[in-house]
Amino acid sequence: MLKIEHLSVNYGGIEAVRDISFEVEDGAIVTLIGANGAGKSTTLRTIAGLLKPKQGSITYNGEELVGKSTNEIVSRGITLVPEGRRVFPDMTVLENLKIGAYLRKDNLDADIRWVYDLFPRLEERSWQAAGTLSGGEQQMLAVGRALMSKPKVIMMDEPSLGLAPIIVQGIFEIIKEINRQGVTVLLIEQNANMALHTADFAYVLETGRITMSGPGNDLLKDERIKKAYLGK
């Protein structure tokens, strides 16, 4: 279980995350929803070790992650699909997948197969430079690349950002599929509707604080959520 307790993070001169606590159960899909600037990305980046928290603790199966470097965190099975996909544009699709498995020393063939089965489009384009892919394909590649590290927890930062609705549908299907195959998912989204439909449990983040939490379906029915995030 990934457990965040009393986490505060300063970022860009402001306290972007203020004393938040939440949990991600093994095997669940958990989402943090909230408006732009609510501190969602900062939270994920701190868990990944890219930012240092001001205070608080992040534990995974009881082990403290605060103070560990990103590569140590990745090697413990926690990976982040960054916002804006950030595939390596000059590398081929296959190279992007291989670099996702950078810390592994075992044979990659089975996992490349697994990713190609999840995303047949990537197999068709395996020799193409990643920069030439469409936005949706790049998102698939970013997810596939993260899966190559054989994560136990995959964190996704706005996977639907800038994608056409039909593609967004597909991405969320894949998120569920990955989860069914045993990977815990921590998802942050501005697309609250999709996120709440997908997630087992959700937290609402507003200006650095968690203001609500509950099962995704419950929050979908909540009047305040409807008003603030679902536009109803």
Added chain:
Amino acid sequence: MDNLTYYIQQLLTGLTVGGQYALIAIGYTMVYGILRLINFAHGDIFMAAGFFMVYMSATMPLYVSLPLTLLLTVILGVAVERIAYKPLRQAPRMSIMISAIGVSYLLQNFATYYTGGLPRPYPKIPLIGDVIVIGNVTTSWITILTPILTLALVIGLVMLIKYTKVGMAMRAVSRDFETAQLMGIKINNVISMTFVIGSFLAAVASVLFFSKYPTVTPTIGAMPGLKAFVAAVFGGIGSVPGAVVGAFVIGICENIIKAMGYTTFSDAFTFVLLILVLIFKPTGLFGEKSTEKV
């Protein structure tokens, strides 16, 4: 006929000089590719390699002093990065650039202090300085050896970058620090690796260079360093093949200009070239198109 021989000789010299510039230029271009830093101290690393060889070979046989020189140069290059650049990783780019200029002066002044400022004769390396005659062309082994060795090292390096895991990590880091970290890549190790390669090649260049211009002075690194920098910019800074092509072009052009009797202008040519490149094609021959990091 004599004229032709003369030009062939000049061309060979040009290739040699170009090879030396190329080996130095790779250090500039790789460090720039990864850190977006122009490592002003790189020419002085080249100078330091010259002095290492002078002092090592005074007491040790060549087969010890030569590898030791390469090793010490690599250690110096990595130490410079760890001490002067690494603490500034999060600082604005200008700070780290100023730090590089500081290191450059530090190395030059330390060398002046230690050597008393006197030019030191470089040890004779047997065989490679010997003269050979091919047809009408009289030349030395070093002239033949330099371009071949340069090309072999460059091909090796390009293969390393393209096909190995560490090369893949280098390409990733040069593109995107943060995402590279998310892949589990240890950024600092990759950066150190770049300085290892750059300093090693600068040390090789210094052995080749000083076998022909056999005195070492504390400021000797400045000119070859600058020329190599121009070569890197001309080829498109950040690109290894670009730096090599640029270096050979500059080496050959300089010597052709000298051959035509305008020796005074050969340095000027290089810097006019720099100005023209910066005006008309700032990304150089093979430079990456400036993509904004988002």
